[in-house]
Amino acid sequence: MAENDTGKAGGYLPRDRAWQPAALTPAYKTTVKRSPQAALLSFPTTLSEETGPVFGHGHLSEGDTDLIHNFAKDGESAIGPRIIVHGRVVDENARGVAGALVEIWQANAGGRYRHKKESYLAPLDPNFGGCGRTLTDAQGNYAFHTIMPGAYPWPNGPNDWRPAHIHFSVFGQAFAQRLITQLYFEGDPLIARCPIVGAITDPDAVSSLIAPLDMGRAIPMDSLAYKFDIVLRGRYQTFFENRPEGS
Amino acid sequence: MTQELKRVRETPSQTAGPYVHIGCTPGFTGIDVYEADLGNVMKTGPVKGEEITVTGTIFDGTGTALTDALVEIWQADADGLHNSPQETRGIADPNFTGWGRCASDMTTGAFTFETIKPGRVPYPDGRLQAPHISVWIVARGINIGLQTRIYFEDEASANSEDPILSRIEHRNRIPTLLAGREKDGVYRFDIHLQGPNETIFFDI
Ligand SMILES: [Fe+2]
Numbered sequence: 001m002a003e004n005d006t007g008k009a010g011g012y013l014p015r016d017r018a019w020q021p022a023a024l025t026p027a028y029k030t031t032v033k034r035s036p037q038a039a040l041l042s043f044p045t046t047l048s049e050e051t052g053p054v055f056g057h058g059h060l061s062e063g064d065t066d067l068i069h070n071f072a073k074d075g076e077s078a079i080g081p082r083i084i085v086h087g088r089v090v091d092e093n094a095r096g097v098a099g100a101l102v103e104i105w106q107a108n109a110g111g112r113y114r115h116k117k118e119s120y121l122a123p124l125d126p127n128f129g130g131c132g133r134t135l136t137d138a139q140g141n142y143a144f145h146t147i148m149p150g151a152y153p154w155p156n157g158p159n160d161w162r163p164a165h166i167h168f169s170v171f172g173q174a175f176a177q178r179l180i181t182q183l184y185f186e187g188d189p190l191i192a193r194c195p196i197v198g199a200i201t202d203p204d205a206v207s208s209l210i211a212p213l214d215m216g217r218a219i220p221m222d223s224l225a226y227k228f229d230i231v232l233r234g235r236y237q238t239f240f241e242n243r244p245e246g247s
Numbered sequence: 248m249t250q251e252l253k254r255v256r257e258t259p260s261q262t263a264g265p266y267v268h269i270g271c272t273p274g275f276t277g278i279d280v281y282e283a284d285l286g287n288v289m290k291t292g293p294v295k296g297e298e299i300t301v302t303g304t305i306f307d308g309t310g311t312a313l314t315d316a317l318v319e320i321w322q323a324d325a326d327g328l329h330n331s332p333q334e335t336r337g338i339a340d341p342n343f344t345g346w347g348r349c350a351s352d353m354t355t356g357a358f359t360f361e362t363i364k365p366g367r368v369p370y371p372d373g374r375l376q377a378p379h380i381s382v383w384i385v386a387r388g389i390n391i392g393l394q395t396r397i398y399f400e401d402e403a404s405a406n407s408e409d410p411i412l413s414r415i416e417h418r419n420r421i422p423t424l425l426a427g428r429e430k431d432g433v434y435r436f437d438i439h440l441q442g443p444n445e446t447i448f449f450d451i
Contacts, residue, residue: 011371015450020260021390028262030388033308034440038420040450043411047368048381048396049451051331052321053346059285070280094255101285105270115266115276116353117315129278131270167264169271173333175321176451178383178392182261196262199390205259231258 010236011045012176013092021199028195029156049176050235055101055135064133067106067146071129078128080109080147084217084225085183089140089170092234096140100232101171103133104144111150111162120152145223151190163190163197170230177232184210185226260392263385267317272350286319286348289362294343296325297364300433301397301426304356305384308441312356316386320347320360320397322379327366351386364399370410377405377412384438394449397436400425415447423447 023035063070068078085104089097107113107130110122114130128147136142149164166183184191191197191210200206208231217225268276274284290298301320305313323329328339330346339345349358367375380397398406406412406425415421423446426434438446 015257015391017450019256023390023393025390028388028390031390033311034313034386034388035390036393036445036448037441038445038447040448041411041415042450043414044371045451046370046376047329047334048321048323048376048379051329051333053330053344054332055285061282064281071278090255092254092257094253103270105266105273113266113269114278115269117265129269129273129280131273131278131280133270133281167261167267167270169263169267170258175381175383178319179258179260180263180267180385180392181258196390199261200259205256208256209259209261231255233257234254 010238012050012174012233012235014042015233019202019205021201025195025199028199031199045174045176050174052171052174052177055099055171057135060133060135065144067104067128067130067132067144070132072127076127078108078147079125080128080149082145082223083148084143084145084219084223085166085211085228086141086143086214086217086225087211087228087230089136089142089172089230089232091172091177091232093237095234096136096138097172097232098136098138098140099173100136100140100142101133101169102136102142102230103131103169104146104166105131106146106149106166107152109147109150111152122150122152148185151188156195160195161190161193163188163194168228168230170232172232174233179230179232181230182209183226183228186210186212260390262387262390263317265315265387267315267385268350271317271348275350284348286346289344289347289360290342291344292342294325294363295340296366298361298432299364300359300361301380301436302357302359302433303436303438304358305351305386305438306440306442307388310442312351313386314351314353314356316351316356316358316384318349318351318358319383320362321345321381321383322362322365323368325363325366327368329368367405372410374408374410375405377402377409379409393440394451395438395446396424396449397426397434398424399434400427420445420447
């Protein structure tokens with residue numbers, strides 16, 4: 001097992017289920033029939049969860065991080081406020097996760113997704129596909145160039161609107177770390193009204209999904225920037241070998 | 248006050264929503280930005296071991312099939328080795344990625360993986376686990392990805408000594424983790440989110 005600065009890497013730390021959203025959150029109605037009712041069965045991670053595939057740069061291409069252009073016709077670009085979304089993927093021990101696969105998807109500036117089942121009346125942008133992906137660098141950093149997504153209504157309560165958001169799928173070094181989440185934007189009054197955000201009960205946990213405006217990473221006369229760091233599960237750090245069960 | 252622990256908290260999960268395909272399988276929803284959807288091919292050449300198909304459907308508490316889910320699987324090769332930088336015991340079959348990703352069919356809800364029967368992987372204490380495939384499910388209405396495992400009905404003796412299966416209190420729920428052999432090389436693994444046949448989900 002890999003050595004590191006604080007000892008030997010053990011199994012993965014368990015998820016904090018009070019910090020994470022519960023499966024059943026009735027204000028988000030779809031959870032009512034899609035949430036398991038029995039208690040989850042807890043076990044320490046094994047090699048099956050402590051390993052994960054490696055994603056090579058051969059799978060991805062440079063332009064995958066530029067949502068403004070990756071679907072646009074030659075010489076054209078997506079409509080909407082231009083933004084940079086950047087951040088660092090670390091584990092719970094605050095170490096950068098290199099080579100993590102970060103995939104994002106989002107609505108266009110009018111709040112409309114490019115999807116067969118999407119029916120919101122806002123128009124599609126012919127130059128916006130809505131997906132991007134990248135691998136983190138050696139320190140865990142990533143960046144995308146995209147447009148600010150619009151808020152959109154969704155069938156839940158009689159008048160529920162999603163705050164502007166970008167969906168993130170992150171794959172670190174182990175299947176145990178697999179995570180999907182959503183980025184929200186600083187100052188959006190819809191965040192506090194959203195039943196999906198409200199599935200998270202700890203206010204600090206909600207705050208950790210809100211990306212601040214980051215003028216230090218803006219490009220003058222070109223793009224604003226938002227910072228979104230992501231924390232994946234980390235491993236127990238120990239100087240001692242695990243004692244086999246029963247001994 | 249005490250000294251500070253230099254540890255940070257895991258990012259909270261949020262649902263993948265109904266349009267997870269745009270980000271994870273864009274080709275599947277007709278967005279041709281990438282060359283290929285990641286995870287749609289697990290066998291990149293001739294593979295060792297028994298080639299199998301695993302297929303199934305995810306059902307909600309009303310018995311309705313989920314037609315907007317995304318299923319990912321991760322598993323060892325035929326010798327029980329993972330094609331992963333974290334694998335320390337040997338070199339896995341280079342023609343088998345071990346990782347698959349499949350969107351549920353938008354009409355029927357069926358998911359299918361063309362894979363191989365995995366070998367046995369040790370538990371932390373050294374005992375061998377029965378052959379299994381790790382599963383992760385996300386969808387609209389699922390706030391945090393669901394973890395489960397596919398074991399195989401026709402591995403009765405390995406299953407009987409599996410460290411995890413043998414510690415499940417409600418023995419009558421174990422069949423929810425067993426893929427049944429439909430015909431040679433084809434296994435069915437349906438997933439029930441609720442109800443009398445609710446699948447065992449893990450916190451692992
Ligand atoms: Fe969304």
